[in-house]
Amino acid sequence: RHKVELHTDRRDELGELAASITTLSDDLERLKNERNEFLASISHELRTPLTYLKGYADIISRGDISGNERNEYIEIIREETEQLVVLVKNLFELAKMDQNRFIINKENVVFGNLIHTITERIRPALEEKNITFSVRCPSHINAHIDPERIQQVLLNILDNAKKHTSQGKRISLEVSQNKRDIITMISDEGEGIPEEDLPYIFERLYRVEKSRSRLSGGTGLGLAIAKEIVEFHGGTIKVRSKLGEGTSFIMTLQRGDSHE
Numbered sequence: 001r002h003k004v005e006l007h008t009d010r011r012d013e014l015g016e017l018a019a020s021i022t023t024l025s026d027d028l029e030r031l032k033n034e035r036n037e038f039l040a041s042i043s044h045e046l047r048t049p050l051t052y053l054k055g056y057a058d059i060i061s062r063g064d065i066s067g068n069e070r071n072e073y074i075e076i077i078r079e080e081t082e083q084l085v086v087l088v089k090n091l092f093e094l095a096k097m098d099q100n101r102f103i104i105n106k107e108n109v110v111f112g113n114l115i116h117t118i119t120e121r122i123r124p125a126l127e128e129k130n131i132t133f134s135v136r137c138p139s140h141i142n143a144h145i146d147p148e149r150i151q152q153v154l155l156n157i158l159d160n161a162k163k164h165t166s167q168g169k170r171i172s173l174e175v176s177q178n179k180r181d182i183i184t185m186i187s188d189e190g191e192g193i194p195e196e197d198l199p200y201i202f203e204r205l206y207r208v209e210k211s212r213s214r215l216s217g218g219t220g221l222g223l224a225i226a227k228e229i230v231e232f233h234g235g236t237i238k239v240r241s242k243l244g245e246g247t248s249f250i251m252t253l254q255r256g257d258s259h260e
């Protein structure tokens, strides 16, 4: 009797093993598909600016254009090249994150000072667009973070907010804290994000309006990198948005003084 039970156990074990191998191979298949899709998107992202570069370089080298046109095309070549450099830099950064070779240098910082630095950096660009910018941050919050990286995240969100908010509207940045977390919310009164796009906006190379955001200089990698950076800190980043009303990004980081 004992023997039979052992056999049954064994069969169960084998069954479980077979089931997990099936799951594993499904996972592998999914990963392979994702990687292929990502590579296809990257090829597209690289090909588009390269086509522009070649096209304009050809026109200039033919030489039958006015000085003004020539300058205009050289300017386009310069902008497209800059965009390519950013794209490649961002892809490289994500590759490092995937291989866990991404380094964050955490230190104790006064969060309010960091927010001050960030807001002063973005303020001129917002003023230029006549956007009202309000900032609220308690002065005594301590954080244990990589200040450069968190600055990169917040500037990216603010830059997106600026891009998608029209003249005369508002953007606000508010910091609060509870026992565990520091919560930073950046809200804009911009165009908002369609509900069907919301689940995907942190995905690599995802853009809401493909061609328009490419022309405004976006690579579709900003939010993917922001999310990775925040998660490397053990935090979270979320979005809420209503089309035509505005968008809020909420970044939550653990407080510096609670786990040091």
Ligand code: ADP
Residues within 6 Å of the ligand: 160, 161, 162, 164, 188, 190, 191, 192, 193, 201, 206, 207, 208, 209, 213, 214, 217, 218, 219, 220, 221, 222, 223, 224, 247
């Ligand atoms: P991009 O480099 O194209 O800006 P991101 O990863 O930074 O890429 O953002 C992904 C997409 O999310 C953008 O293409 C944009 O359409 C949308 N998005 C991000 N922030 C906002 C915002 N504040 N308002 C409206 N749309 C936004």
